[in-house]
Amino acid sequence: MNDMRNRRPFITVALWAVSGCLLFLAGTLLREHAVAVRSVRADALPLVTEIPQLERRARVLAEQRELAELSDALRIGSPEERMRVYALPTEPDLDKTVSALDVLFRSLRASARLSSFSPVTFGNVEDAGGGLRRTPVRTTLGIHEEGLDALIAFIQLCGSLSIADALTDSERLQLLRLTEMESPTAIVALEQYLNADLLSYIEEPRSADAQLLRSFSSQSFERSLRDILRTSALPTMRRAVSPAMAQTLRSSKIWPMQMMQIDALTLDAGGAPGWYKASVELGLYTRQ
Amino acid sequence: MALSRADAGTIIHGILYRYGKPLALFSAVFSGALIISRILVLPMLTAVEVQGEMRDIPSLQSQAEVLRGEVTALEGRRNEDVLPLSGTPYRSLVDAKIGEIHPMDFLRSVRATAHAATPDHGGAIVITSMTYGDGEAAISGDVSGVGLSSMTVLAQFLEALRTDERVVRVTPPAFTRLQDPRIGPHSPFTITLHFR
Numbered sequence: 065m066n067d068m069r070n071r072r073p074f075i076t077v078a079l080w081a082v083s084g085c086l087l088f089l090a091g092t093l094l095r096e097h098a099v100a101v102r103s104v105r106a107d108a109l110p111l112v113t114e115i116p117q118l119e120r121r122a123r124v125l126a127e128q129r130e131l132a133e134l135s136d137a138l139r140i141g142s143p144e145e146r147m148r149v150y151a152l153p154t155e156p157d158l159d160k161t162v163s164a165l166d167v168l169f170r171s172l173r174a175s176a177r178l179s180s181f182s183p184v185t186f187g188n189v190e191d192a193g194g195g196l197r198r199t200p201v202r203t204t205l206g207i208h209e210e211g212l213d214a215l216i217a218f219i220q221l222c223g224s225l226s227i228a229d230a231l232t233d234s235e236r237l238q239l240l241r242l243t244e245m246e247s248p249t250a251i252v253a254l255e256q257y258l259n260a261d262l263l264s265y266i267e268e269p270r271s272a273d274a275q276l277l278r279s280f281s282s283q284s285f286e287r288s289l290r291d292i293l294r295t296s297a298l299p300t301m302r303r304a305v306s307p308a309m310a311q312t313l314r315s316s317k318i319w320p321m322q323m324m325q326i327d328a329l330t331l332d333a334g335g336a337p338g339w340y341k342a343s344v345e346l347g348l349y350t351r352q
Numbered sequence: 353m354a355l356s357r358a359d360a361g362t363i364i365h366g367i368l369y370r371y372g373k374p375l376a377l378f379s380a381v382f383s384g385a386l387i388i389s390r391i392l393v394l395p396m397l398t399a400v401e402v403q404g405e406m407r408d409i410p411s412l413q414s415q416a417e418v419l420r421g422e423v424t425a426l427e428g429r430r431n432e433d434v435l436p437l438s439g440t441p442y443r444s445l446v447d448a449k450i451g452e453i454h455p456m457d458f459l460r461s462v463r464a465t466a467h468a469a470t471p472d473h474g475g476a477i478v479i480t481s482m483t484y485g486d487g488e489a490a491i492s493g494d495v496s497g498v499g500l501s502s503m504t505v506l507a508q509f510l511e512a513l514r515t516d517e518r519v520v521r522v523t524p525p526a527f528t529r530l531q532d533p534r535i536g537p538h539s540p541f542t543i544t545l546h547f548r
Contacts, residue, residue, distance in 0.1 A: 072369055075369070075372070076372050079369075079375070080376075082376050086379030086382070087382075090382050090383045090386050093383070093386035093387065096394075097389065097394060100398045103398070104397075104398050104400065104409070107409055107412075108409050108412060109400070111412040112400050112402055115419065116402075118416065118420060118422075122422050122426060125430050126426055129429055129433060143436040144436065152442055194441040195441055196441050220449055220450065224446060228435055229446045229450070231450070232447070232450055233447055236435060240431060251430075254434065258434065258435060297450055325445065326455070328484065328486070329484045330484075331481060332480065332481045345485070351441075
């Protein structure tokens, strides 16, 4: 009896310690229950709606991929070959570059947007990184503001081969997403549209647009396409290249042109409003 | 009658001993019930039906993650099929060219900013030249016709240029006021704007 009485304090401490541990465990489990129930609303319900959408999208993308691969196999002429031969050859084609600039300058002079230009000079070939080389092309122009817009659009056109090259990455992705949502099988029509020759499109855009739109039944795609085309670089390019100029570029075998970019442009106010003395340095790009 | 310290200790110990057992029993039953609920009841409560199948949250999360990865990979491959030459130096050049700031559009917006910065003194800020290239543009010009406020007007113009979303950094000009017998006080400037 006395022994029992002596062990009482230890039993009391042990009982309270065990109770404390068990209550702590119960508290943790209760918290876990509350978190789990709350996460049903916060995580599970959005996932329940997201998963079927993702599965549907994966099916559509797989189907589009198959169609695009099939269309790719049937395509005549490889875009890579055009790029290698025309846009980024291994040697700079100086004659062709001078001819292209001459066509532009003649067109600008004819429309009274260019008053004078200095001889076009070429610098030494230099490494541009990423497996590319750059040849500086320099000239000085007495040019009107509208002529400068045309010059910039023309340089954007140099090295661009297809409609896709005149659209920004986000514009192209927007078209692909719209196709995915509106008419997944129209991916073939979109592929043909994006890879269509840029100069032909600038000359006559309606037939290519109509051919693409035939694959879509909804008006919303047409509206979105028109919006994308309106805000893209295509209208500026179309204004810069007159039908006669396009004809000359094609007949003189200047198109497709070699890749050029404006690397430096210095504008000094000219003698009359809207006129500038422009020193232009272009980069003419080739592959290594 | 006051209790001695030893008596008080004995009473408290007696209370703790007496309540110790029921408390331990309650804690054990409560924790046991919660463990059973955690193992058996909670998964049933939190499972959701997806396409006729009961799924718990971790499996839904992992499935969604796998599907997101699959969609991204498929989208990338689809885009490569539709847009040949993706990821090549050619595509990088074309994208850089089409995405770069149009020098004339930029000059026009700088002129509009200059006009908006001085609504009461139209033509106070004149842009005389611009050098564009290497991700920056150096704008040169002069502020005149505003008397001794030419430097204030130049500071206003500079602040307005800083708000342009395309510009990440502005190198301010040397603020100076010169006296010209023909045009009066004027502040020539060259501001360098660095693009994003």
